[in-house]
Amino acid sequence: MSAQDSSFVEVVQLSKRFGAELAVREVNLAVARGEFVTLLGPSGCGKTTTLRCIAGLERPDAGEIRIDGQVVTAPEREIHFNPEDRNIGMVFQSYAVWPHMTVFDNVAYGLRVRRVNDAEMKARTNKALELVGLGHLADRYATKLSGGQRQRVALARAIAYEPKVILFDEPLSNLDAKLREQMRIELVRLQHEVGITSIYVTHDQSEALVMSDRVVVMDKGVIQQVGDPETIYARPANAFVANFIGVANLLEGRLLSRSGDVSEVEIPAGDGFAPLHLKAAGGEGASRGQKIILSLRPEDISLHLQRPEGGSAVNLMDAEVIDTVYLGNFLDCRVKVGAHEVTLQIDHFERLSPGQKVFLTFWPDHGLCLTE
Ligand SMILES: Nc1ncnc2c1ncn2[C@@H]1O[C@H](COP(=O)(O)OP(=O)(O)O)[C@@H](O)[C@H]1O
Ligand SMILES: [Mg+2]
CATH class of the missing domain: 2.40.50.140 (Nucleic acid-binding proteins)
Structure with a gap:
């Protein structure tokens, strides 16, 4: 693995302030090509803000972000690539599908905007729909879909234009418990199949432990521990991680x-x-x-x-x-x-x-x- 592969997405000393509040504090993170890394922590700990900085939706106060060797964010040097120039896909909690379009058109939309030629657009859209198991529903209107199917449409759209990285922000949290567990497994299978670098945000520790190659535990804008799921579970770095990851008895x-x-x-x-x-x-x-x-x-x-x-x-x-x-x-x-x-x-x-x-x-x- 080359140096560039082991740090395909690099976040260096990232800080982001909202007024007096430091939402993200000197966060450092290196994600390898093809890796599935999860940011895990309680509500308000800075997961979404970190992800939005990587996406280019938020401008950090300090630090640097590189994707595939390209500096996309560096406020000290006044570098800021817009989201559409970063070659990333995004899947969020709310199902961002257009109800007045068919499943096919929802997925093809991003490719049409990018002026991908017709034949390729069709091929890539159909492939993405097959991958998420929606090939048979291509002509259905999005209003006629269940929550799980809508989230699959959003996922197909994100992978259709073959981005370098997919960013997920609590994509399963609107689904009921049973579907959520099923989708976890499907998402991981899909991620392995496509081999796409993924950064995933959740507050759900079991989701993080089941899905990820590595987990980044955050609290109050600060990374508490980075490690594979086994290490995070068996060797928590501090009482916060021990408590957050599983039910632990903590005796002082x-x-x-x-x-x-x-x-x-x-x-x-x-x-x-x-x-x-x-x-x-x-x-x-x-x-x-x-x-x-x-x-x-x-x-x-x-x-x-x-x-x-x-x-x-x-x-x-x-x-x-x-x-x-x-x-x-x-x-x-x-x-x-x-x-x-x-x-x-x-x-x-x-x-x-x-x-x-x-x-x-x-x-x-x-x-x-x-x-x-
Ligand atoms: N646009 C914003 N304006 C003001 N404060 C914000 C904004 N976005 C996030 N914050 C604050 O930053 C902190 C981190 O938020 P966020 O990144 O959304 O946390 P998480 O995704 O881990 O729940 C929170 O205290 C939140 O209130
Ligand atoms: Mg959030």
């Missing part, structure tokens, strides 16, 4: 010691309870006494009805059942550990009653010490 304490890859932490358990002494991964670079947040995923905690003995009694905690929720193939169980509330998932169906004493353990490499 202090570092007691470190040996090898294992940190030992002390976590106050509340008035009248002995503090917890637990061993977990992470905490590299932290010093003794430093504040630590222990992240424990619900599926990584084991529940025992009897006090475990010997080798399996690692990170043993006394707990008391608050309640359980049956979730189809597992139980979601809330317990109290001292004054903390901890959520865990168990895949067996013991009868657990509120107030019942139980015991929790977790393997040290399943817990993660975060330092911020």
Whole structure:
């Protein structure tokens, strides 16, 4: 892979202000050719603004954006390419289809505007419609389409003129849950088939984890972590990411010691309870006494009805059942550990009653010490 391929879209030190508010703060991002990268974060964290800067719909205050080696945005040098000169496709949340046109004409529109000759226009439009599974509806008026079909029309239009990059801004969020899950899979299949570089925005963590080659987690205009889905899930860089990506139990304490890859932490358990002494991964670079947040995923905690003995009694905690929720193939169980509330998932169906004493353990490499 050449240097240019590994940074097909480059965003360097991008900042954008709205009045006094810094919506995007020194964002750096390199997207490889053919890669599917997702910007993920809560509402208002600057995802759309970043995407709109890449599209040329927004003028940033500082930074530089390059697409395929071409500088398209550089406010300090007064460079700003208009959206139509960037060779990008866009698919947004609202179905931007024209109701008074047929499916075919909706998709062909962009090619006609670009004065692509008739034969090629027809060929590319039909190919795009086949790709999104709408070939048989080419003559239908857009008013007669379902939400999912309209979004497919928007997608076909975006890919028909073979842009260098497609930008997606929450394209599935207006669809019902079932269709949304189906469209996720279809979109990824299509992206692999066409091999087009994609930058996708969503606030939905499962969508991001399922679809992306890499995920960029943002909060308050700042990138918190960039990584493949496995890394983001298993090794969140900080408490924000751990919390946002999945349900994580976050327990605050202090570092007691470190040996090898294992940190030992002390976590106050509340008035009248002995503090917890637990061993977990992470905490590299932290010093003794430093504040630590222990992240424990619900599926990584084991529940025992009897006090475990010997080798399996690692990170043993006394707990008391608050309640359980049956979730189809597992139980979601809330317990109290001292004054903390901890959520865990168990895949067996013991009868657990509120107030019942139980015991929790977790393997040290399943817990993660975060330092911020
Ligand atoms: N045109 C605008 N004028 C003023 N403030 C804006 C404008 N667009 C976005 N913002 C603000 O910038 C921040 C980031 O917004 P946005 O990029 O839309 O976030 P996201 O897409 O992650 O929800 C928000 O606080 C939002 O209110
Ligand atoms: Mg947005």
